[in-house]
Amino acid sequence: LQLVDIGEAGLLTQLFGFCDRTLVGDDAAVLPWLAGRSPVVTTDVLVDGVHFSDRTTPPHAIGWRAIAANLSDLAAMGAEPIAVTVGLSLPGTVAIDWVEALYGGMADCLAQFGGVIAGGDVTRSPVAVVAITAIGALETDSSRTIRRDVAQAGDVIVVTGNHGAARAGLAWLLDDWPGQSPDPANPEIIAWIAAHQYPRPRFDAIAQLDRLRREVFDQGGVDRPIAGMDSSDGLADAVVQLARASGLAARLDRLPIPPGLAAAVGSERAIDWTLYGGEDFELVLCLPPELADRWVQAVGGAAQVIGVMVDRTDSEPIAAWQSAPGHWSALTQAQGFQHFAVESSIAQP
């Protein structure tokens, strides 16, 4: 059964079941709201053949990733997820099953991390485009809002996990592995594929940060805003942006390379994927030294310290990593994504 068979009205009826019924059915959705909160809003657009592909990602995972990417932006602000809207453009030849699996993936991600589908729009298009807007909530004027421009010299740069795994999973799914493609039963490969298909927004790490801030600051210390962002466009991009927005320089003395990746693809490529692979949807935070180690221990897993924020000088790069003792290599944003460049490859977001 294809969309042409049931039409827009038929599809909307099917999709209604995935939405919060108390919110949909009017011209707009009035969100449930607690006093003293402000809305936090973010949008991502995913295009078939650019950001996803049936070659690499089943529709359930496309739906999950689309939601996870937006929720990750909310987590990176310190916000709590409330609702999403889904703007969906689809060719009439798309199977109803495909659309239901897509919404199933969205609903599963929301069920796990919070928030509901508050409505959206469905329309015909020559190419599938999924535009998600997520609305979160933050205490109004809260010092717990996480921003990019409030890092201080001496802050410890931490990450919630390793980077490059999603890129490795994508390479395997694209059959674009450097050298002999590894056995898909390999547990590392399974984890890397999962990192690409089912990323997890790190609200857990923000909850730990909030708890520690209450412990450390509310009992005598002076609270201050924390800088951070998510690593959707790559670890290097996040580090450069945090340093630039805060008027500082970042120095990394350790890269969060996934275990086994260097052995599987070589050191140089493992480093490249870790810095520039993107879409790991981890958080990069700049923590006061008195919080950093306790936070790493509380978050667990692959959370780790990777460097430090320092004062900026004109003669040195804004961000660099120590590739050998005493030898610093500059990090760039230039290897980030250029979606409009004609050489962009499929599913290279």
Next chain:
Amino acid sequence: LQLVDIGEAGLLTQLFGFCDRTLVGDDAAVLPWLAGRSPVVTTDVLVDGVHFSDRTTPPHAIGWRAIAANLSDLAAMGAEPIAVTVGLSLPGTVAIDWVEALYGGMADCLAQFGGVIAGGDVTRSPVAVVAITAIGALETDSSRTIRRDVAQAGDVIVVTGNHGAARAGLAWLLDDWPGQSPDPANPEIIAWIAAHQYPRPRFDAIAQLDRLRREVFDQGGVDRPIAGMDSSDGLADAVVQLARASGLAARLDRLPIPPGLAAAVGSERAIDWTLYGGEDFELVLCLPPELADRWVQAVGGAAQVIGVMVDRTDSEPIAAWQSAPGHWSALTQAQGFQHFAVESSIAQP
């Protein structure tokens, strides 16, 4: 200059100037928020060749319409516009000037009716898709929230203006006029083209309603919720939906046909466009009789009474209009839009 020449980063820099600079630049935008308000959210997706076309609509007007359509949904809830996000997918061959004109149209509409661009996403796509999400504000648990399901038998059905003008403008722009195409210098044609290209969300009519409710209800009367919605999918669709959601039947004894339309295209087609043309972005409200006439007078222009809500019976249509004295014709949703149907014509939204 095309998008491929400047890339995603270059385009984002250009578009930054259209955004509220206090809101963009982080993972998500924290909206300015007054205590006691709840967010109201709505999304619309417009696809090149389906909802707009360079044949009919310059990019400035595409931007204006995209915003106006979303703001109209906020007006139809009684909400005040606060911010929008813009999810934009574009082929690399699109001219930078086109994108800037698009954003210029969005910014002009927001400047006139309220709200700012709080961010968004830009990505490459084989076809241009504009996905807008608008966030408005309503007093939490306010009885002034306008819903579809709260009409009462005896309510007077009113509209903020005539219907069918946008459809007439579209027909002229598509060079699909029935019979000899009229002179574009004809003031009626100019108004109909403007109705299609530059629709105006009717916040003014809601402001008048709020004022009258305060006058009538706050001074002794008992306030009650008001039913209404916008007519983006056509007048007949709005009337049917209001009646269905409220468990009532709608009886129209007058159609808000634009002056001159019947003379220009014949009575039958004028009626069809008025009922089913769509995209006029007027409001259809169900008012208590003691408010209706005063509201029509206060709003002015082509605001008018068109009918009444009555109790529903099993044997009669949910909505009908009096096509001749004592003769009632049923209104249907079936002539609404079926975007996935293969016979959909270009720019027939």
